Amino acid sequence: PRLHIILSVFLGGRLPFVVSRRYNQSHTSTSCGRRVNLAAAFTSCAPPRFDVFAEKIVQRWQVDCEGVVQTVGEVMRSCGGAVQGVREVPLLASQQGEDIVDCGPYLNRANDGFVYFDCGSYSSGPVGTLSPDRPERFLASLSFPSSNSRVVLSTDLTTGGGGIDHCQFLRLHRAPFSGELNLQQSDCLVTRLDVPPDNFVLEKHTQCQMSSPGQPWMLQRVKWERFLAKNEPGDPDEASSHTSPDKTLGWVLILRPDGLEKQDWPGLELSPNDGFAISVGAVCPVSHDVRAVLRSYNKDGILTRVVLQEGRIQKPS
Numbered sequence: 001p002r003l004h005i006i007l008s009v010f011l012g013g014r015l016p017f018v019v020s021r022r023y024n025q026s027h028t029s030t031s032c033g034r035r036v037n038l039a040a041a042f043t044s045c046a047p048p049r050f051d052v053f054a055e056k057i058v059q060r061w062q063v064d065c066e067g068v069v070q071t072v073g074e075v076m077r078s079c080g081g082a083v084q085g086v087r088e089v090p091l092l093a094s095q096q097g098e099d100i101v102d103c104g105p106y107l108n109r110a111n112d113g114f115v116y117f118d119c120g121s122y123s124s125g126p127v128g129t130l131s132p133d134r135p136e137r138f139l140a141s142l143s144f145p146s147s148n149s150r151v152v153l154s155t156d157l158t159t160g161g162g163g164i165d166h167c168q169f170l171r172l173h174r175a176p177f178s179g180e181l182n183l184q185q186s187d188c189l190v191t192r193l194d195v196p197p198d199n200f201v202l203e204k205h206t207q208c209q210m211s212s213p214g215q216p217w218m219l220q221r222v223k224w225e226r227f228l229a230k231n232e233p234g235d236p237d238e239a240s241s242h243t244s245p246d247k248t249l250g251w252v253l254i255l256r257p258d259g260l261e262k263q264d265w266p267g268l269e270l271s272p273n274d275g276f277a278i279s280v281g282a283v284c285p286v287s288h289d290v291r292a293v294l295r296s297y298n299k300d301g302i303l304t305r306v307v308l309q310e311g312r313i314q315k316p317s
Contacts, residue, residue, distance in 0.1 A: 041227060042205075042207070042225040042226065042227050043225060043226065043227065044223065044224065044225055045206070045224050045225060045226045046224065047208070047222075047224045048116055048117050048118045048224075049118065050083070050109050050116065051083075052118045053116040053117065053118060053120060053122070054074060054083065054086060056118075056119065056120025056143060056145070057072050057086060057120045057122075057141070057143075057150075058072050058073065058074055058086060059071070059072060059174050059175070060174070060175040060176075060177070061089055061150075061172040061173065061174060061175060062172065062173045062174075062175040062180060062181050062183065063089060063170060063172055063188065064183075064185075064188050065183040065184055065185045065187065065188055067180035067181075069175045069180065070089035070090060070104075071089070072086055072087065072088055072089060072104075073086065073087050074086055075087055075106060075108075083109075084108060084109060084110065085106060085107050085108040085109050085110075085111075085114075086106075086107050087103070087104050087105070087106050087107070088104035088105045088106075088107060088139070088141075088152070089104045089152070089170075089172065090103060090104045105124070105139055105154075107122065107124055107139075111124070112127050112217055112218055112219040112220075113125050113126055113127045113303070114219075115208065115219065115306045117143075117206060117308050119143045119145060119308075119310075120141070120143035120145070120150065121140075121141055121142050121143045121150075121291060121293065121308055122139075122140065122141050123138075123139075123140045123280070123293040123295060123306055123308075124138070124139040124140070125137070125138040125139070125278070125295055125303075126138075126303070127217045127302070127303045128217065128297070128300065128301050128302030128303055129300055129301045129302055130159050130297060130301030130302075131301070132158070132159055132301070133158065134158065135156040135157065135158050135165045135166070136156065136157055136158075136159065137154070137155075137156055138153075138154075138155050138156075138157060138252075138278065138280070138295070139152075139153065139154055140152070140153045140280040140293050141153075142280070142281070142282045142291035142292070142293065143291070144282075144284040144286075144287055144289050144291065146284075146286075146287040146289065147284050147286040147287045147289075148173060148174040149171060149172060149173045149174065149284065149286070150171075150172050151169060151170070151171050151172075151190055151248060151250055151282035151284075151291075152169070152170045152171075152172060153167070153168070153169055153170075153250065153252060153280050153282075154166075154167075154168045155167040155168070155252050155280075157252075157254065157278065159254065159275075159276055159297070159301065163254065164252060164254075167192065167252055169190035169192060169248075169250045169282075170188070170190065171187070171188050171189065171190050171248045172188075173187070173188075186247055189247070189248065190248045190249070190250040190282065191247050191248065191249050191250070192250055192251065192252075193249055193250065193251045194251070195251070195253075196249075196251050196253075196279075196281055196292075197245070197249065197283060197313065199313060199314045200283070200290045200311050200312060200313045200314065201229070201311050201312065201314065202229060202290070202292075202309045202310065202311035203228065203229050203310060203311045203312065204226065204227075204228050204229070204309070204310040204311070205226060205227055205229075205307055205308070205309050205310075206224070206225075206226040206307070206308045206310075207224070207225055207226070207305060207306065207307040207308070208222040208223065208224050208225075208305070208306055209222055209223065209225075209304060209305040209306075210222055210223070210304070211223055213298075213304065216302070217302060217303045217304070245283050245285045245288070245313065246285055247285055248282065248283065248284065248285055249282060249283040249285075250280075250281065250282040250283075251279070251280070251281050251282075252278070252279070252280050253278070253279045254276055254277075254278055255268060255270065255276060255277040255278070255279055256270065256275075256276045257270035257274050257276075268294060268296070270296075274296070274298060274299060275296075275297040275298045275299040275300070275301060276296075276297055277294050277295060277296040277297065278294070278295045278297075279292055279293070279294050280292065280293050281293070281309075283313060288312055288313040289310070289311070289312055289313075290309075290310070290311040290312055290313060291308070291309070291310055292308075292309040292311075293306065293307065293308055293309070294306065294307040294309065
């Protein structure tokens with residue numbers, strides 16, 4: 001099945017233009033054939049606030065069905081006073097093997113590669129210049145507030161063609177102040193997909209990028225923009241054939257301008273002069289929400305844009 005995404009975008013004060021994206025999905029579920037029209041172009045918005053982000057993620061998180069609880073904590077500046085960043089929960093496996101990692105990754109708010117959002121989601125990775133032959137570490141957390149959970153990804157990518165060297169998904173649930181949640185093993189596992197499901201629509205995009213494409217990436221100087229998509233009603237007969245996921249789904253993709261058509265992504269327009277983009281996404285089986293983060297790099301391997309995309313799975317009618 002094919003899904004058409006219609007995007008209307010303002011760039012640098014120019015008149016809006018329309019980008020039509022069509023891509024194939026080799027997934028078992030059927031496409032709703034729904035068209036997405038943007039009611040408005042990108043508009044400027046306030047940057048995320050670190051204290052709002054920290055309030056969402058600095059919590060106790062249950063990481064498995066056996067009641068193991070780990071905490072995301074604040075990290076203070078060495079001189080005291082302000083919060084400098086947060087420390088993630090320990091990842092279950094290290095890059096070298098299956099050894100337990102005692103200390104979670106440190107996410108420093110002064111790191112230009114660490115981009116956070118008010119909802120509690122974030123993306124962390126290199127700014128540039130990426131080596132095409134050396135694995136690079138990327139981290140992401142996708143927040144699902146309506147189900148009090150989030151999906152965390154740790155992956156090592158070789159962008160020059162080697163692909164995904166290491167990939168680990170975790171689904172974490174916000175733990176109560178005392179006791180534990182009664183979770184099943186399936187509640188904590190994430191099924192990795194080769195391609196995302198095709199029966200979803202993206203409703204909100206929040207992005208940051210430099211004012212000029214030639215400027216080096218500096219998070220403090222990026223401009224923040226967002227738009228909300230206005231979705232037209234789909235075909236009820238097609239929508240009724242959808243199956244809602246009964247497990248958490250996740251994916252990580254390297255998108256290239258010369259890639260297969262199924263690798264085209266809504267909200268992303270890669271020209272032959274562009275480098276690549278990395279898409280990390282997840283679907284929550286409880287709320288049917290979809291979250292994805294895009295990191296776009298130019299042909300020199302330098303970060304140019306980070307986008308948080310929010311949407312939902314089309315439920316059976």
